[in-house]
Amino acid sequence: MASNTRRVISQALSTLQRNTLSTGDPLGFNQVYWTDWSQGLSLPKDGSPCMYTGRMYQMLPYAGQAAKLANRYQGLLACPGMSQIMSWGNRVAGEKTIRRMAGTGGEIATRAQSALRGISAGLRAIGLEPGYLYDAEPYSGVLLHELGADPGARTQAGRLGALFQSKGVSEVVAVDPHTVHFLRDDFPEVLEGAGVKLSHYLELLASEAERLAPKTALPMKEVVVHDSCVMARHLGIVEQTRQVAEALGLRVIEPPNHGQDTACCGGPIEYGFEELCAEVSLMRARELAGAGSQVMVTCPICLLNLSRHEREAGLRVWDLGELLDLALGGGKDAA
């Protein structure tokens, strides 16, 4: 165990809080990076439901590097005063370093963008006209809440509710389970107060799954479904995942520990416990590999953490959004 855990957590929390509250971005990035996925899709700003990405997929290439940076400097952080200059955000070791380490974002950025395009294509395939607030859309604050920094999380969630209200948004579809759980169960008063109805995209797609007829055959016939902990145990979304996969022509293989009994990808502790996180995700990746080589996930955090072990465990990890993108043609036709 690290001998400087208190400082690492203090560092992570204060940086997260400062960045989120001052810039609306947990990494404190000033340059817009979270709207790239939507290029060419012509999503209307006033479409309904409004897609809320919470920047979760877009952050993947940077979040991984930020965590590495934080973990690399754990020793330094223990020195009095060093923690003040070694933050992950917009300070000395900030945006430039993380961007350089992440390069152009690499494969995970491509996958994340494809997942978001696929989700928007799925929504259009069932007859909706999803909107998007582009660079006005902030991060939700979910990680602050999970780490116990509730005042900051509440402030950020309140800002989000006020934003939807000011934009006249009455229906929101979020794309990841952590954000939905945060807004639906942890701070339900925020969206209720703003008169906003919230769904997860799988809830909408599953209700009209027969309309998801694939235009392009997928490169596999069956997938091993890895349920996200938050999706299955917090939100109770299990069957919907299978219904959508089957609508795309896939046979679902259930690995050991699935549905309500799913096993964690390790991701939620990456911010400060890189080694422990890697051990948990490798354990799950090996368990999934025992059931098949094509794995389907429905959460950006699972995508990042399980895809790290693809070579070692002999897997290819797909986000369901990526499969929707492949099957439905990225939604560009429909745009």
Add this chain to the structure above:
Amino acid sequence: MKLSPDPKKALLTELNKCRACRFCVDVCPTYQVSGGLEALSSFGRIQIIRHLLTGMLELDDSLSYALYSCLQCRRCENTCKAKGQALDICQIIQQARAYLAPDYAKEVADGV
């Protein structure tokens, strides 16, 4: 567990429902990969929180590691529920973080 104006009391009330059967321990992923360190299991974390709340322990580096390395995955809760107790283990841990370590987010900013 409902959020309460008296979080310490609410936490202790919820903790007291634990009957120490330890059925939840084996399913905890951090316990599994740590080679069986009970401090990194659901039951271990509950005991640590209890002793932190009653003043038997102080929040140092290793106890912070135990408190903050929980994945909030709720796997332990499933087992606890199946065995008839149904403690809100994740919420206990999240609320303990909020109650016991509110200064963590401030320490760096204040130059501690």
